[in-house]
Each structure stands twice: as C-alpha cells, then as structure tokens.
Amino acid sequence: MEGAVENSKKTRILQAAEEVFSTRGYIEATLDEIIKVADTGKGTVYKYFGNKENLFYTLVEEKHTKLMQDFWQVAQSTTDVESKIHTYLEVWTRFLMANTVLWQVMMFEMTGGNRGFTAVVDEKGAIKIKAQWGAQPTKAQSASMERYYHLLKAETSSFEYIFLEAQSKNFFKEGIHPVDASRNLMFSVAMVVFHWRGAEGREVEDCCKHLHEMVHYMLYGIVRDQKLKK
Amino acid sequence: MEGAVENSKKTRILQAAEEVFSTRGYIEATLDEIIKVADTGKGTVYKYFGNKENLFYTLVEEKHTKLMQDFWQVAQSTTDVESKIHTYLEVWTRFLMANTVLWQVMMFEMTGGNRGFTAVVDEKGAIKIKAQWGAQPTKAQSASMERYYHLLKAETSSFEYIFLEAQSKNFFKEGIHPVDASRNLMFSVAMVVFHWRGAEGREVEDCCKHLHEMVHYMLYGIVRDQKLKK
Amino acid sequence: MEGAVENSKKTRILQAAEEVFSTRGYIEATLDEIIKVADTGKGTVYKYFGNKENLFYTLVEEKHTKLMQDFWQVAQSTTDVESKIHTYLEVWTRFLMANTVLWQVMMFEMTGGNRGFTAVVDEKGAIKIKAQWGAQPTKAQSASMERYYHLLKAETSSFEYIFLEAQSKNFFKEGIHPVDASRNLMFSVAMVVFHWRGAEGREVEDCCKHLHEMVHYMLYGIVRDQKLKK
Amino acid sequence: MEGAVENSKKTRILQAAEEVFSTRGYIEATLDEIIKVADTGKGTVYKYFGNKENLFYTLVEEKHTKLMQDFWQVAQSTTDVESKIHTYLEVWTRFLMANTVLWQVMMFEMTGGNRGFTAVVDEKGAIKIKAQWGAQPTKAQSASMERYYHLLKAETSSFEYIFLEAQSKNFFKEGIHPVDASRNLMFSVAMVVFHWRGAEGREVEDCCKHLHEMVHYMLYGIVRDQKLKK
DNA sequence: GATGAATGAGAATTCATTCAT
DNA sequence: AATGAATGAATTCTCATTCAT
Numbered sequence: 003m004e005g006a007v008e009n010s011k012k013t014r015i016l017q018a019a020e021e022v023f024s025t026r027g028y029i030e031a032t033l034d035e036i037i038k039v040a041d042t043g044k045g046t047v048y049k050y051f052g053n054k055e056n057l058f059y060t061l062v063e064e065k066h067t068k069l070m071q072d073f074w075q076v077a078q079s080t081t082d083v084e085s086k087i088h089t090y091l092e093v094w095t096r097f098l099m100a101n102t103v104l105w106q107v108m109m110f111e112m113t114g115g116n117r118g119f120t121a122v123v124d125e126k127g128a129i130k131i132k133a134q135w136g137a138q139p140t141k142a143q144s145a146s147m148e149r150y151y152h153l154l155k156a157e158t159s160s161f162e163y164i165f166l167e168a169q170s171k172n173f174f175k176e177g178i179h180p181v182d183a184s185r186n187l188m189f190s191v192a193m194v195v196f197h198w199r200g201a202e203g204r205e206v207e208d209c210c211k212h213l214h215e216m217v218h219y220m221l222y223g224i225v226r227d228q229k230l231k232k
Numbered sequence: 233m234e235g236a237v238e239n240s241k242k243t244r245i246l247q248a249a250e251e252v253f254s255t256r257g258y259i260e261a262t263l264d265e266i267i268k269v270a271d272t273g274k275g276t277v278y279k280y281f282g283n284k285e286n287l288f289y290t291l292v293e294e295k296h297t298k299l300m301q302d303f304w305q306v307a308q309s310t311t312d313v314e315s316k317i318h319t320y321l322e323v324w325t326r327f328l329m330a331n332t333v334l335w336q337v338m339m340f341e342m343t344g345g346n347r348g349f350t351a352v353v354d355e356k357g358a359i360k361i362k363a364q365w366g367a368q369p370t371k372a373q374s375a376s377m378e379r380y381y382h383l384l385k386a387e388t389s390s391f392e393y394i395f396l397e398a399q400s401k402n403f404f405k406e407g408i409h410p411v412d413a414s415r416n417l418m419f420s421v422a423m424v425v426f427h428w429r430g431a432e433g434r435e436v437e438d439c440c441k442h443l444h445e446m447v448h449y450m451l452y453g454i455v456r457d458q459k460l461k462k
Numbered sequence: 463m464e465g466a467v468e469n470s471k472k473t474r475i476l477q478a479a480e481e482v483f484s485t486r487g488y489i490e491a492t493l494d495e496i497i498k499v500a501d502t503g504k505g506t507v508y509k510y511f512g513n514k515e516n517l518f519y520t521l522v523e524e525k526h527t528k529l530m531q532d533f534w535q536v537a538q539s540t541t542d543v544e545s546k547i548h549t550y551l552e553v554w555t556r557f558l559m560a561n562t563v564l565w566q567v568m569m570f571e572m573t574g575g576n577r578g579f580t581a582v583v584d585e586k587g588a589i590k591i592k593a594q595w596g597a598q599p600t601k602a603q604s605a606s607m608e609r610y611y612h613l614l615k616a617e618t619s620s621f622e623y624i625f626l627e628a629q630s631k632n633f634f635k636e637g638i639h640p641v642d643a644s645r646n647l648m649f650s651v652a653m654v655v656f657h658w659r660g661a662e663g664r665e666v667e668d669c670c671k672h673l674h675e676m677v678h679y680m681l682y683g684i685v686r687d688q689k690l691k692k
Numbered sequence: 693m694e695g696a697v698e699n700s701k702k703t704r705i706l707q708a709a710e711e712v713f714s715t716r717g718y719i720e721a722t723l724d725e726i727i728k729v730a731d732t733g734k735g736t737v738y739k740y741f742g743n744k745e746n747l748f749y750t751l752v753e754e755k756h757t758k759l760m761q762d763f764w765q766v767a768q769s770t771t772d773v774e775s776k777i778h779t780y781l782e783v784w785t786r787f788l789m790a791n792t793v794l795w796q797v798m799m800f801e802m803t804g805g806n807r808g809f810t811a812v813v814d815e816k817g818a819i820k821i822k823a824q825w826g827a828q829p830t831k832a833q834s835a836s837m838e839r840y841y842h843l844l845k846a847e848t849s850s851f852e853y854i855f856l857e858a859q860s861k862n863f864f865k866e867g868i869h870p871v872d873a874s875r876n877l878m879f880s881v882a883m884v885v886f887h888w889r890g891a892e893g894r895e896v897e898d899c900c901k902h903l904h905e906m907v908h909y910m911l912y913g914i915v916r917d918q919k920l921k922k
Numbered sequence: 923g924a925t926g927a928a929t930g931a932g933a934a935t936t937c938a939t940t941c942a943t
Numbered sequence: 944a945a946t947g948a949a950t951g952a953a954t955t956c957t958c959a960t961t962c963a964t
Contacts, residue, residue, distance in 0.1 A: 011923095011924085025347075026347055027347045029259050030347055032957085032958065032959085033958075033959065033960085034958075034959095037926090042924080042925085043924055043925035043926055044925075044926060044927095044959090044960085044961095045923090045924060045925050045926070045961085045962085046923085046924055046925070048959095048960070048961080049923080049924080053959075053960080054958095054959065054960090084455075103347070106340055109427075110336055110340045110341075110426075111257075111340075172456065173455060173456065174454050174455060174456055175449075175453075175454060175455070175456045176456075177445075178449070178454050182442065182446075183446075183449070183454055185424075185427075186420070186424050186446055189420070189423040189424055189426075189427055190416070190419070190420030190423060190424070192423060193419040193420060193422060193423035194416050194419055194420070196340075197339075197415075197419055212412070216412075216413075216416055219405075219408070219413070219450075219453075220449075220450055220453070220454070221453050221454055221455045222453040222455055223405075223449075223450070223451050223452040223453030224404050224405055224408050224413055224450070224451060225314075225403060225404065225405070225451045225452055226402060226403060226404055226405045226406075241948080241949080262932080262933065262934090263933080263934065263935085264932090264933080264934095267951095272949075272950085273949055273950040273951055274934090274935080274936095274950080274951065274952095275935095275936080275937075275948090275949065275950050275951070276948075276949055276950070278934095278935065278936075279948075279949080283934080283935075284933095284934070284935090471927080471928080487801075489719050492953080492954065492955090493954075493955065493956085494953090494954080494955095502928075502929085503928055503929040503930055504929080504930065504931095504955090504956080504957090505927095505928065505929055505930070505956095505957080505958075506927075506928055506929070508955095508956065508957075509927075509928080513955080513956075514954095514955070514956090544915075566800055569887075570796055570800045570801075570886075571800075577715075577716055577717045577720055577793075632916060633915060633916065634914050634915065634916055635909075635913075635914055635915070635916045636916075638909070638914050642902070642906075643906075643909070643914060645887075646880070646884050646906055649880070649883040649884055649887055650876070650879070650880030650883060650884070652883060653879040653880060653882060653883035654876050654879055654880070656800075656879075657799075657875075657879055672872065675867075676872075676873075676876050679865075679868070679873070679910075679913075680909075680910055680913070680914070681913050681914060681915045682913040682915055683865075683909075683910070683911050683912040683913030684864050684865060684868050684873055684910070684911055685774075685863060685864065685865070685911045685912055686862065686863060686864060686865045686866075701944095701945085722936085722937065722938085723937075723938065723939085724937075724938095727947090732945080732946085733945055733946035733947055734938090734939085734940095734946075734947060734948095735940085735941085735944090735945060735946050735947070736944085736945055736946070738938095738939070738940080739944080739945080743938075743939075744937095744938065744939090
C-alpha cells in the first residue's frame with residue numbers, strides 16, 4: 003500500500019517533470035512549477051530524485067530505455083537492410099518529434115557541449131569529460147555529463163549494428179565507414195527534426211515522409227549522374 | 233587615438249564575451265565574469281551593448297557578417313556546382329569548428345528551440361515566433377528570437393542559391409526539392425560538427441576531410457547498387 | 463502552532479516594512495534593510511509579497527481597511543452633522559499623524575503625482591491613469607497606480623456621504639458643492655498634518671486641537687463680519 | 693563673449709532640468725536625459741551645479757525668487773484685505789499649476805518629510821532638521837533640507853504678513869491665529885491644486901475659479917446658519 | 923514518509939559621479 | 944572650458960536546496 007503510494011507519487015512527479023521540462027527547457031524549468039503540476043511537496047522530489055539534474059536524468063533515462071527496446075527490435079528483425087534503416091530512422095524520428103525539447107536539452111545543454119566540455123573515448127572505450135578551454139570540469143560535473151553520453155552512445159550503437167550488418171552484406175560502397183556513417187545519419191535526422199517544426203510547422207506524418215525521402219537520398223545520392231568515387 | 237581607445241574597450245569586451253560565452257554558454261555566462269576578463273566596469277558593457285542578450289547578439293552578428301561574405305563569394309564563384317557545394321560546406325565546417333558553442337547556443341538557446349518556441353514563415357516571408365505549447369512569447373522575446381532566425385535564414389539562403397543553380401543545370405535527380413535538400417545538408421553538417429569534438433576530439437583538418445567524404449556520399453549515396461527511386 | 467509561526471514571519475516582515483518605509487520613503491527604502499530589520503531572508507519576502515511594490519501596497523491596504531471601518535462607523539452614527547464632521551476629521555487626523563510618511567508616499571510617490579501621471583475618472587466611474595506630458599504609463603504602471611487611487615477614493619467617499627447628508631438637511635449655504643467641498647476639506651487637513659510635525663514638532667493632542675479649530679473656521683469662516691456671497 | 697557662452701550653457705541646462713524634473717520627478721530624472729535635452733556634456737553640469745541635488749535646488753530657487761517678487765507685490769499693494777488674500781492665492785494657484793511636480797517634489801521629497809525627517813524652529817527662528825525615528829540626518833543631509841524649508845518659510849511668511857495686517861484691521865474673528873491660519877490656507881490650496889488635475893483634468897482657469905470659491909468659503913464658512921464660536 | 927516555509931548566494935541592470943583628454 | 948567614456952556600489956528579484964514539523 004505504502005509502496006503504491008510512493009510509486010504513484012514518483013510517477014506523478016516524473017509526468018509533471020516531463021510536462022514542465024518539455025515546455026520550458028531544463029534551465030527555465032523550476033521545481034516550483036513541477037511540484038505544482040505534480041501536486042506534491044518539494045521535499046518529496048528531493049527524497050526521490052536528490053536534485054533537479056537527477057530528476058531530469060531519470061526522466062530521460064526512462065524514455066531512453068523504451069527507445070532502446072524499439073531500436074533493438076528493429077535491429078534484430080529479419081527484414082532486408084534497407085527497410086531496417088528506414089524503419090529504424092522512422093522510430094528515431096517519431097521519438098524525437100514526441101520528445102523534441104527533452105532530447106535537444108540532452109544533446110546540447112546536459113552534455114555540456116555548449117559549456118566547452120567534450121567527451122573523449124579512451125582506448126578501453128570509457129568516456130571521459132575534458133574541457134576544450136578553461137577550467138576542467140569538477141568530478142561531479144564529469145560524472146553527470148558522462149551519463150548522458152552513455153545514453154547517446156547506446157542510441158547510436160544499435161544503429162551501428164545495422165550498418166555493420168549491411169556492410170557485411172556488401173550493401174555499401176567501398177570505403178564507407180559504418181560507424182561514422184551511421185552516426186552522421188542519425189545526427190542529421192535529429193537536426194532536421196529539431197528544426198522541422200521551427201521551419202514550417204508541419205505535422206508528424208509529413209515529417210516522417212520528408213525524412214524517408216531524405217534518407218533515401220542519403221542512401222542513393224541526390225546527384226543525377228552517378229559516378230564512381232575518385 | 234581616442235577612437236583607438238574607445239575601440240579597444242569595445243573590442244576587449246567583445247573578446248571577453250566570446251571567451252566566456254564559448255566557455256559557459258549563454259545562460260551560464262555571467263556579466264561579472266565577462267567584465268573581469270575584459271578588465272572593465274559593468275557600466276561600460278551596458279553603455280555599449282545595452283544588455284546581456286544584445287552583447288551576445290552583437291558578437292554573433294559580427295561573426296555572421298564575415299561568414300556571409302565568405303558564403304557569397306563561394307556562391308558567386310564560377311567553378312562547377314559540385315566544387316561549390318564542397319567549398320561552401322568546408323567554409324561552413326571550418327566556421328562551426330571555430331565557433332561551435334556560439335552557434336550551438338544560437339541554434340538552440342537563443343532561438344528558443346528548447347523552450348518550445350518555433351518560427352513560422354508567413355506568406356510574405358516574414359518570420360513570426362509561436363509557442364508550440366504553453367504561453368506565447370512576449371513581444372520582446374519574439375523580437376529577440378526573430379533576429380537569430382534571420383541570421384540562420386541568411387546563412388541557409390546562400391546555400392539554397394547554389395542548389396537552385398545546380399537544379400537549373402540538371403545536376404540533381406528528378407524530385408529533389410533544392411530548398412529542403414540544401415537546408416537539410418547544412419543542418420546535417422552542423423550537427424556532425426557539433427558532436428565531432430565531443431565524440432572524438434580530432435582536429436580541424438580531420439574534420440574537414442571527414443565532412444568532404446560525408447558530403448560526397450550525400451551527393452552520390454552510400455549504397456553500392458544504385459537504382460532509380462521507385 | 464504552525465499558523466502562528468507563519469503568521470509571525472509575515473507579520474514581522476510587515477512590521478519591518480512599516481518601519482523602513484516610514485523612515486526612508488518608498489524609493490529609498492531597500493529590501494536589504496527590511497529583511498535585516500525583520501531578521502528574515504529575501505526569498506521569504508518575495509514568497510509572501512511578490513515584489514517591493516506589492517509589499518508596500520499590502521501594508522497600506524491593511525491600514526486603509528482599519529481606517530475605513532472607523533470612517534463608516536462615524537458616517538453611520540446618529541449624531542448631528544457638525545459633530546460627525548469633527549469626529550470624522552479627527553479620525554483622519556489621528557490616522558495621518560500615525561502614518562504620516564506612509565500616506566504621503568501613497569499620495570505623491572505611488573500615485574505617480576510627482577511623475578506627471580494623473581487619474582481621470584471616466585463616465586462609468588472607472589479610474590484610468592493618463593500622462594499629463596511625456597510617455598503614457600505602461601499597463602503595469604497604470605494597474606499599480608489605480609490601486610492607490612481606489613484607496614484614496616474610498617477614503618474620500620465616506621466623507622462625501624456625510625456632506626451629502628448635511629446638504630440634504632440644509633446645513634450648508636446655497637451653492638456649496640458637497641463632493642468638492644468634502645474632498646477639499648480632507649486634503650486640506652492632510653496637508654496641514656503633513657507639515658505640522660515638520661513645522662513645529664508638536665504632539666498629537668495639540669495637532670487635533672489645532673485641527674478642530676481649523677475645521678471650525680472652515681465651517682463658519684474666519685472673517686468677523688459675515689456677509690452673503692456676492 | 694565667454695561669459696555669454698557659459699551663461700547660455702547654464703541656462704540651457706536649467707531649462708532642460710525643468711523639463712525633465714517636471715516630467716519624471718526628482719528621483720526618476722536622470723542626468724543622462726537632462727544633458728541630452730540640454731545638448732551638453734555631463735562634466736558641464738557638474739562644473740556649474742556640483743551635483744544633481746544642487747541642480748534641482750538652483751532651478752527651484754530661481755522660480756522661488758520670481759514667485760516671491762509677485763508675492764511681495766501683492767502683499768504691499770493698497771487694495772482691501774479680502775482682495776489681497778484672493779489675489780495672493782491666485783498667484784499661488786497659478787504658480788503651482790505651472791510648477792506642480794517641481795513644488796510637490798520640493799514639499800515632499802526634498803524636505804525629507806517622507807524620510808522621517810522634520811524641521812524644528814528653535815528660539816532664534818533657526819531651522820534645524822531632526823529625525824523623528826531612526827538615525828539622525830548627516831550634516832550634508834541637514835544642510836540640503838534646510839535650504840528647502842527656508843524657501844517654504846519665505847513663501848508662507850509673505851502671506852502671514854497679509855494676515856497680520858488683516859488682523860490689525862479687525863478683519864478676523866476673535867481667536868484667529870494669523871500665522872497658523874495663513875499657513876493652513878496656503879497648504880490647503882496647494883493640496884487642492886496638486887490633486888486638481890488628477891481628479892478631473894480641468895484647466896487652469898477652471899482651477900482658479902474653483903479656488904476662489906473655496907477661499908471665499910474658507911473666509912466666510914460653508915455653514916448656512918452662522919453662529920458665534922462656542 | 924511528506925511537506926513547504928525559509929533561505930541566501932548569485933544574477934542583471936541602473937546611474938550619479940569622476941577625470942583624462 | 945567642455946566633454947563623455949568609464950566606473951562600481953547599490954538595487955531588485957530568482958530559485959535550488961535544506962530541514963523542522
């Protein structure tokens with residue numbers, strides 16, 4: 003019974019956080035608004051989530067987990083490679099359309115990209131945060147940012163998997179680097195989605211259609227007279 | 233002499249602003265730090281720039297103006313279309329490498345993208361700011377955000393110009409929408425640059441080389457067996 | 463218990479505000495001093511009162527409410543008209559002696575009187591703020607100023623009520639305009655009180671005695687040989 | 693020549709100061725606006741007037757001097773006492789209508805009335821500033837405030853002179869204190885003028901007519917059945 | 923366990939005054 | 944003599960976090 007109550011509190015806070023972070027972004031969102039929407043007390047939020055940043059992370063992680071399930075389902079399906087790519091990116095597109103602000107915030111604010119911090123991957127694949135200029139991040143900052151990089155890395159990794167499969171099936175031209183190409187494609191799609199609404203205010207289905215075209219042209223090129231590279 | 237002194241104060245503030253905004257992003261940057269770096273008084277900043285937002289805008293606009301000169305020079309050069317596209321995107325890439333944080337901030341923080349605001353272009357081409365959810369932006373917010381959209385629009389417009397020229401020369405496949413395609417390509421490049429450093433910490437020349445490859449594949453596709461669409 | 467504690471914080475702030483506003487006036491009063499006197503934090507003030515202006519208004523309104531109770535009690539008493547006028551103005555006098563600075567501030571600073579703003583009463587009795595010269599007040603300024611005019615209007619209205627009653631009993635000479643006359647009398651008394659202390663530093667009882675005489679002479683004139691007007 | 697130039701600068705600054713102080717009040721007026729209107733430099737203002745407060749005082753004193761000339765002319769004229777009183781108060785009324793904000797500011801802001809300071813007149817007639825509560829004014833504050841009290845005292849003194857003359861001619865009832873009565877009358881008129889525009893937006897001539905009536909009733913009373921006091 | 927009153931460090935902005943030219 | 948660029952103390956307001964009940 004108690005557990006249920008706690009749980010429902012936690013859920014209510016998470017829902018409220020989604021609403022408010024998606025409306026205001028991370029920095030402009032205030033705990034005051036979140037607890038008002040959640041109809042709870044400030045102490046409760048701190049009890050369950052520790053601080054504002056961790057509340058945001060918990061929210062993002064939850065959505066990330068669902069997204070990853072969808073991603074792996076596509077990656078492991080048995081359809082042909084081209085369909086897989088399209089399906090995968092459609093999942094990605096729909097997800098970003100539904101979570102535009104949340105993922106923008108994650109990719110730009112929380113990863114410290116716009117604070118001059120950078121993630122470097124060491125030889126063991128571990129992620130470390132370094133400052134490009136100025137003071138090095140504190141341990142706490144590093145730890146916080148690393149979490150978001152791990153999420154992004156997981157998201158791109160499952161797409162890499164598809165590209166590696168495609169490569170092994172000789173689907174790509176000579177010289178294509180599947181890790182780079184897959185990541186570039188995902189980021190490109192993300193950026194287009196982020197600016198899609200902004201640009202024209204069109205709807206989800208339109209956006210998907212648009213993205214499918216874009217992906218098609220990324221696969222097959224936009225130039226009429228195809229030639230061999232170099 | 234006087235001119236030089238005045239100028240040097242203004243310039244010093246602008247340089248300090250670049251340093252601090254590039255280290256902290258817009259919101260986390262404080263006037264206190266900027267004046268400390270510029271070794272000046274707070275009043276001086278307000279005399280020259282009016283407020284924090286305008287200081288940021290002035291900084292961005294200055295860089296934008298130089299960028300646009302480079303852009304138009306490429307757009308109006310007489311080389312073949314493919315070289316133009318590559319050159320243009322190399323200019324774009326180098327610019328973003330040098331101004332990563334500033335342009336991230338402009339594209340996400342200042343345009344309100346991560347606060348649920350959106351720009352819609354009306355029939356006359358005028359830019360209006362609308363809220364996707366929640367309260368509409370105030371007049372002052374709108375006016376501020378419109379300025380940044382105008383810069384971005386100018387930046388994409390000169391690339392559109394190249395794509396329209398390419399289309400008229402039958403360079404593209406049937407069905408390519410040059411406005412969408414050019415914008416998508418610019419945004420894709422931007423996103424890859426934004427996450428380039430973050431991902432691996434490689435250097436400018438590497439990034440350019442990487443981007444040229446990426447652009448090539450976007451033009452000619454990554455798939456081995458080219459087929460006609462549909 | 464909780465209620466008492468809450469209450470005591472709010473009350474302490476209000477008391478501190480009264481002390482500081484009465485010592486410094488509105489503009490020269492600082493939140494820093496108020497919180498120091500109240501021995502509280504800045505956030506507490508803003509939680510309860512929203513901003514400085516609203517803190518002042520709350521303070522004034524509280525005193526106004528008590529004053530109005532006293533006023534209506536006098537206005538509705540059954541004594542003869544002349545006593546009523548004296549009693550009413552004595553209440554007014556004692557109130558102003560106790561709240562000199564607060565009511566000066568309200569009548570001159572907060573109503574914008576010394577910034578060239580003016581209240582005009584439209585045909586429906588609604589109060590609108592207009593600039594006599596220069597820029598019109600902003601909506602926020604107007605709204606703020608209107609509140610104080612409403613208080614003043616309420617204060618003069620109950621005196622008008624007495625004067626209308628007096629007129630209906632034929633107490634006044636032909637040609638007396640009860641609304642003007644009552645308001646003039648109240649304002650005259652206010653001005654004399656405002657400069658009473660300043661002029662001589664005498665005490666409340668002296669002031670009351672002085673005012674009663676003044677009121678007597680305003681009713682019956684100071685000229686020895688009474689004649690009919692014109 | 694030089695003198696002429698200086699002088700014209702001084703005059704221009706004073707005119708600008710009148711315009712700005714009358715539009716914004718003392719505190720909201722800024723030197724920046726004044727020098728812009730005067731089309732001069734900030735240093736010039738400080739050279740001639742030393743500081744903002746002294747600029748205000750100089751302006752007020754200049755107007756005061758002219759007013760005093762008009763006052764003494766009336767006081768020393770040979771018409772009957774009643775006309776003198778009316779003429780005197782008409783001069784006062786017209787002056788206040790023309791200088792509403794300036795005199796409000798002087799009477800309320802600059803005399804420190806709304807900062808809890810008070811002027812006491814010692815046995816020798818000298819004016820001293822005392823705090824009613826809180827810290828005593830600094831020497832500089834005292835000196836500054838005393839100047840304004842002297843102006844006000846001079847303004848009421850010439851009216852006292854008329855009242856003393858009237859008393860000596862047996863114009864007033866027994867028991868009238870000419871100093872109090874004259875001062876009360878002047879302050880009453882001032883207060884009515886200050887709130888005249890605010891109340892109804894009527895014009896100068898209306899206001900004069902209204903004031904004459906009010907003065908008449910103050911002399912002869914508003915009560916129909918005149919009786920002897922007590 | 924849940925609450926929300928209280929806090930105060932920190933941020934943007936203003937403006938009278940100074941002083942080198 | 945005249946200027947106006949430079950200053951920084953002072954002010955209002957915000958909001959994440961704490962902790963007593």
